[in-house]
Amino acid sequence: MNDTKGRYRTMIGHRLFWPVAVLVVMLAANTIYRPGFLSIELKDGHLYGSPIDILRLSAPLILVALGMTLVISTGGIDLSVGSVCAISGAMACMYISKQPDQNSLTVVLTALAMALGVALVLGVWNGVLVAVIGIQPIIATLILMVAGRGLAQLITQGQIITINSGPFRSIGLGHLLTLPLAIFIALAAALLVAAFTRRTALGMIIESVGGNAEASRLAGIRSGRVIFLAYVVSAVCAAVAGFMMTANVSSADGNAVGLWVELDAILAVVIGGTSLAGGRFFLSGTILGALIIQTLTTTVYAMNISPQTSLLFKAVVVIAVCLIQAPAFRAKFSRRRRSAPPPRPVADKPKEQVPA
């Protein structure tokens, strides 16, 4: 009897329980609203359907959120990811648009390499400000967030650059083994980050730095380097996400690419159970968080509500998740629950009532 209760407790207490529950509830609600929601069909050798769409559209967010998870677990935050998306997308599109043969694979690869190089520089910039100069992360990355949009517009000269490049478009819309390529890119990034952080000591080192940078430095960890690295990884992830976003529409708009994505990414990380105060991080939680956000957005679209209004729902989700995670709220809630029923005399009777 106690065993069942214990198992139930462990399940509820598992950090992935609530994210999974929310996702399942949202998918169920969608299926009730639109019975064909979960159906997937094979057309021209590609799989189509709402679940596939959600996976494909959440790929950029998963990428950004992966980098953000590392940054947040070092106790920092990266507000510049949206701008980095815009800059990398703008760089790639600008280069491709100037070439005579936009469909050439070499051109596209050169463009991607160049844009990744720029993203690397931007990541280094953030890393230097936070880890070397020691500026508060929220404000250090705010600089690039403000100036980055300007830089993106500078690259595109304020225009929306439209390109017509098959290889570049396939980053966002291409298929591999009947599934969208974007899903594989996001999956590969997730596995790569997971392999580096969970198969080596790097993950533990990051968590120890996030827990207490000074203590871990005294313990012999070069916390400055770890923090620096987190921002570089975050910028590179954001750049790849930027490629996907621009490839989806085959155009780069310095103003619109990656708008609000930093907030969505932070939200995904928080939903996934990583504390904003730094310390332990959960990559699988982050990916679930990103999926939840994309499902929410898709649901709102499907209900014919304006995309901007989806922010209202996000606000509710943010507050709900934060409240559930807040120890203060939990304490109040559980105290009330415990004190609500009058103290029953301890007898063997209640034990029998435990649902099997």
Added chain:
Amino acid sequence: MTTGSLTAPRRTRIRLPRRQVPVLATLALLLVMYGIGVSQYTAFSNVQVIFNVFIDNGFLLVVAVGMTFVILTGGIDLSVGSVVAMTAMVSADLLQKGLPAALVLVIALLIGPTLGLLMGCAIHFFDIQPFIVTLAGMFFARGMCTFISGSSIPITDGFWTRMSQERIGDPQGNFVSISVLIAFAVVLVAAYVLAYTRLGRNVHAVGGNPQSALLMGLPLGRTRIAVYTISGLCSAIGGILLSFYTLSGAPLIAVGMELDVIAAVVIGGTVLTGGSGYVFGTVLGVLVLGVIQTLITFDGSLNSWWTKIVIGGLLFAFILLQRLIGIRYK
């Protein structure tokens, strides 16, 4: 405040009080930028140019004053831009529905502080980070904007158009709008509150060190909740001023305004970890942003995106300055 620091008894000779270096640097920067403007463009020396900076940035000034309170306690309020937009949107919508102007004003001015109060309570009672709570507030307010209407709503109300078009001027024909006077009133009240009242003292104490503020018996919770309410009120006033300025409510106005506001406060010398800063500095910070825009407008060959790059660069410079002169940053 700056003159005060210069004429203060010189116990340490010429050395300036460290806390006031950023404010003085901002003042110097402002003068240099204005000097460049005057030397490059003859029309720049018109008094009206300065007045226009105030007319165009009155709402920004009011919102930045509210943000100064929040940042002084070491918090941050990301919801301001959205609350500004929501206030303008609600006003426009209610006026269109035919409600009397006075009632609309009261309702519009109540929404912001209410949201601020709720956010303050969430931050204090449940100990959730201000960043994430106000982020939710931002989503909420922006969502409400589009919920009210997907497109912009014009305002034709008599009171609003009068407030919008009234010119208060000197004999030479230079003028300011009523919004500028309202903004100045807000600045004066805020400066008084921060410098001479118990609340002001508490705000500085909480930002300086929450633990010792609590040990000293200062009302930590009440102060923290109060600053978010004040910021909400300032955003609401800012929203009204913006609706005077544009005579409409649009769901996507003031997007990203929170960043301009934070930049203005930081450039104005307020330390982001709290405890140190002045409303006067914030006024200077807003003026710096305004003069940058004016310079870029006057130049003609530069595009608007340069504003963002320059603001980003200045933000960097001032943060570095605060760091270099050793104001506690982490």
